[in-house]
Amino acid sequence: DAKTTQPTSMDCAEGRAANLPCNHSTISGNEYVYWYRQIHSQGPQYIIHGLKNNETNEMASLIITEDRKSSTLILPHATLRDTAVYYCIVRGNMEYGNKLVFGAGTILRVKS
Amino acid sequence: GAVVSQHPSWVICKSGTSVKIECRSLDFQATTMFWYRQFPKQSLMLMATSNEGSKATYEQGVEKDKFLINHASLTLSTLTVTSAHPEDSSFYICSARAGFLYNSPLHFGNGTRLTVT
Numbered sequence: 001d002a003k004t005t006q007p008t009s010m011d012c013a014e015g016r017a018a019n020l021p022c023n024h025s026t027i028s029g030n031e032y033v034y035w036y037r038q039i040h041s042q043g044p045q046y047i048i049h050g051l052k053n054n055e056t057n058e059m060a061s062l063i064i065t066e067d068r069k070s071s072t073l074i075l076p077h078a079t080l081r082d083t084a085v086y087y088c089i090v091r092g093n094m095e096y097g098n099k100l101v102f103g104a105g106t107i108l109r110v111k112s
Numbered sequence: 113g114a115v116v117s118q119h120p121s122w123v124i125c126k127s128g129t130s131v132k133i134e135c136r137s138l139d140f141q142a143t144t145m146f147w148y149r150q151f152p153k154q155s156l157m158l159m160a161t162s163n164e165g166s167k168a169t170y171e172q173g174v175e176k177d178k179f180l181i182n183h184a185s186l187t188l189s190t191l192t193v194t195s196a197h198p199e200d201s202s203f204y205i206c207s208a209r210a211g212f213l214y215n216s217p218l219h220f221g222n223g224t225r226l227t228v229t
Binding site for chain 1: 116118146148155156157158161203205207215217218219220221222223225
């Protein structure tokens with residue numbers, strides 16, 4: 001599975017959009033980009049995933065660059081409850097058994 | 113949405129005893145579940161892949177005789193920490209894939225906080 005690089009931490013003002021970047025320059029053609037978040041002392045929560053097209057759901061939008069080497073998770077109107085560690089993960093090889101391997105993630109702090 | 117339930121949410125046990133943690137997929141069947149461990153201020157570390165009806169696959173460095181995994185049905189996997197020691201104190205989290213496509217997302221339980229005294 002391709003490795004990902006994320007900033008260690010970011011701050012965002014409440015009500016503003018939070019844009020979380022992720023680099024995955026070694027991604028291969030069949031690998032998807034997944035985003036999860038983990039609020040303190042809870043299990044990770046699935047947010048969104050995509051292959052090459054931009055995706056949007058009720059939680060967030062995922063923007064993937066045309067060369068697929070990077071992506072951005074957008075929380076359109078961040079609230080204090082969005083404070084969490086956000087993980088960008090690349091997965092796709094069926095022989096890898098569908099495992100999700102977590103990196104260090106980005107600590108997002110939403111401030112009032 | 114897909115729900116994964118873990119029980120118990122926290123447990124305290126004495127050194128040398130065994131502890132069983134249950135992971136259930138509530139509204140879907142899961143042929144494969146995954147067990148993770150997380151130490152304070154660290155990321156999740158994959159321990160093993162639990163396969164329904166067959167032996168679990170353990171990640172390198174994880175002792176299979178210490179962390180017994182049983183996936184007896186399509187909705188239940190259990191992790192038993194045998195002869196627990198204080199260094200086994202950690203946050204244990206399970207996950208399962210909801211959906212048949214290989215790109216279907218994994219959903220996670222809320223974790224079990226194990227403290228060994």
